[in-house]
Amino acid sequence: MVTMSDVARAVGVTPVTVSNVVNGRKGVSPDVRRRVQAELERSGYRLNVSARNLRVGRTGVIGLAVPELDSTYFGQLGTLITAAAAAKGYRVVVEETKARASRELAAIQLSEALDYDGLILSAARLPDADEPLTQLRRIPTVLLGERDLPQELDHIELANIDGTREATELLIARGCRKLAFVGRAPRDDAVFGGRREGFYAALSVAGLEAVTSVPLSTPDMTGGRRSAHQLCDDGPDVDGIVALTDAVAIGVIRGLADRGVRGPHDVKVVGFDDVPEASFMTPSLSTVAPDHVWTARRAVERLVARLEGGDHISGTEVAPFAIVERESTSV
Amino acid sequence: MVTMSDVARAVGVTPVTVSNVVNGRKGVSPDVRRRVQAELERSGYRLNVSARNLRVGRTGVIGLAVPELDSTYFGQLGTLITAAAAAKGYRVVVEETKARASRELAAIQLSEALDYDGLILSAARLPDADEPLTQLRRIPTVLLGERDLPQELDHIELANIDGTREATELLIARGCRKLAFVGRAPRDDAVFGGRREGFYAALSVAGLEAVTSVPLSTPDMTGGRRSAHQLCDDGPDVDGIVALTDAVAIGVIRGLADRGVRGPHDVKVVGFDDVPEASFMTPSLSTVAPDHVWTARRAVERLVARLEGGDHISGTEVAPFAIVERESTSV
DNA sequence: TTGTAAGCGTTATCAA
DNA sequence: TTGATAACGCTTACAA
Secondary structure: OOOHHHHHHHHOOOHHHHHHHHOOOOOOOHHHHHHHHHHHHHHOOOOOHHHHHHHHOOOOEEEEEEOOOOOHHHHHHHHHHHHHHHHOOOEEEEEEOOOOHHHHHHHHHHHHHOOOOEEEEEEOOOOOOHHHHHHHOOOOEEEEEOOOOOOOOEEEEOOHHHHHHHHHHHHHHOOOOOEEEEEEOOOOOOOOHHHHHHHHHHHHHHOOOOOEEEEOOOOOHHHHHHHHHHHHHHOOOOOEEEEOOHHHHHHHHHHHHHOOOOOOOOOEEEEEOOOHHHHHOOOOOEEEEEOHHHHHHHHHHHHHHHHOOOOOOOEEEEOOEEEEOOHHHOO | OOOHHHHHHHHOOOHHHHHHHHOOOOOOOHHHHHHHHHHHHHHOOOOOHHHHHHHHOOOOEEEEEEOOOOOHHHHHHHHHHHHHHHHOOOEEEEEEOOOOHHHHHHHHHHHHHOOOOEEEEEEOOOOOOHHHHHHHOOOOEEEEEOOOOOOOOEEEEOOHHHHHHHHHHHHHHOOOOOEEEEEEOOOOOOOOHHHHHHHHHHHHHHOOOOOEEEEOOOOOHHHHHHHHHHHHHHOOOOOEEEEOOHHHHHHHHHHHHHOOOOOOOOOEEEEEOOOHHHHOOOOOOEEEEEOHHHHHHHHHHHHHHHHOOOOOOOEEEEOOEEEEOOHHHOO
């Protein structure tokens, strides 16, 4: 391994001068700079960032922990946060937690292990115990998630209740009267409780009763498809479905098609997230579209404000959203 | 910031003993261990990994550079590589290069900057110049990509020619005679040349002429949709389409639907990649399915072998693949 | 413009 | 079982 001292010795200067060249600082004569640069090239020198970080006490890296990478929702989040962070001079590394609470904790510990300056944690199902929150206080963190959290934590959440309520209202406005919610968690009912709450709120205002609330084995396309099969096989008559997420909705639409049920004529469906593929499905998917760009920018802003010690607010903010109507709810 | 020295002073031992406790090494009396642990807890001590890495000379982190994160193809790749690396005791951080050659270079430099032990680079369009390859020689790297590369580099590629040839043969076997390829790059024809080559090879064997090769503005769903519109508006009669990737194919199917063309009755379509959503589309998508698990495992294996200095092979390997037939090519 | 000295927090080595 | 010492590669502060 080539160090600055090696390069310095070869050129006949001190390590400090080499450091100045490597970091593009001024105060180095053109001649020396040139000779140092030549030797850096020649020797294949690589900066040891552990050493630099040890010295300067920060890494300029923000960690982003997401439950899964193979969904466009979290992929897009990664893309947007990376861009927002780059604008502020930070780099982002993405960690996958696999949505298991223990892995979310592991991500937090990892962030310590990797010496991230800060962490953005998309916490699908952080356990209620205090212990993880204690962990979170050890490293500057912004949470993106669904859960009610103590006010002193930085937290950005989606408009789960209002968004799902308006999505449900859209179905009702389009003539649906026999509505089902696909998204009951198998065990922990608190997870995604907000979306369910919004669904029931809309029904209650309209004076309707839910036909059913279908359990969801996993909150993804496969789970949605399975739930749709179950719904068809159990036989309750349904003309509108509110799905927990777009991925679930895509699975539901496909699962209905498997049973010969065609949307939007037979059953209308809405999702949540507005993933990139929503407008490419057949039928294209009506959905709650949170402002992902806003969310990403705000998460980074708040984290950086905290990192750089300026004024920063705590507590929960809710991302703005819009209802996007496409073919899956057309009359 | 609490250091080992701080903890040591508080307990009345030396930093070395604290280090031993933190790292779970033996040779520390139960009593001392307990007291040190208590103080670690109490003080909120956090290991400074920059210091450790400086000392031990490695980081245990593998970088994965992919063109984009908001596609399930690369998302899945990230998931699988993360899992394969974890099995070998390495962690993975994912970097987004945005598919621009300059960013792929930036990723390489970044990997140096972050002190990854090694890098897996999914190089969509690495430039031909030698310079980047010189860069690659500075850090242990495995390339996942489409390009012909010098033999001394570790390289895993997909069966672009054979895969696309077989996919095209499937269309022909299902009765298609008027075939189009959607995936001509706007400028650089060398990119993804292999897939085009496979398409033409199948045609030639069957004694057919291609109806057209449609340019693709961007290799994603949006580009595919646009190309399909163009194809419909230009009017050539087509009964089978080979798309560059599944994402493009999904866009193509939707673009055809926009113009009232229904698959698979009117036009059959095949893609490449077997992304998770391929089986959830309507119609579900026939495609070339590379063995992603094999690819991820092999990439990690080869990188780790290189890192740990054992025997390692160089050169190019090709991932196995299968043709998966679904509804988009049914008769 | 360049050099000297010191230290960032950790761990390896050797001695007690 | 514990401690003293040195060193990893780099940057900051200050002196020349």
